[in-house]
Amino acid sequence: MNTYLTVKAVAERWGVSRSVVYQMVADGVIPSVRFGTGRGTIRLSLADVARWEEDHRRDDAKDLAEHLG
Numbered sequence: 909m910n911t912y913l914t915v916k917a918v919a920e921r922w923g924v925s926r927s928v929v930y931q932m933v934a935d936g937v938i939p940s941v942r943f944g945t946g947r948g949t950i951r952l953s954l955a956d957v958a959r960w961e962e963d964h965r966r967d968d969a970k971d972l973a974e975h976l977g
Contacts, residue, residue: 912941912951921957924972937975 915933919926930950933940939956942948 911954913954913957915950915952918952918957928972928976932975935975 913921915926915929919929922929929938929952932938933950933952938952938960940950940952942950
């Protein structure tokens with residue numbers, strides 16, 4: 909069974925604002941799923957979050973700065 913995190917939980921984990929995480933999701937930088945009807949609720953798989961962290965371990969600050977322009 910997959911474990912899913914809220915945008916708020918990921919933002920707190922990474923020490924960034926929720927808007928940064930929302931923008932990363934919108935830009936396709938990190939995969940997400942929506943639960944519910946209408947706009948739904950965005951969740952990020954813990955496995956995807958951990959994989960992104962591992963892939964960007966050395967360049968986190970640089971990647972976020974480049975992503976935010």
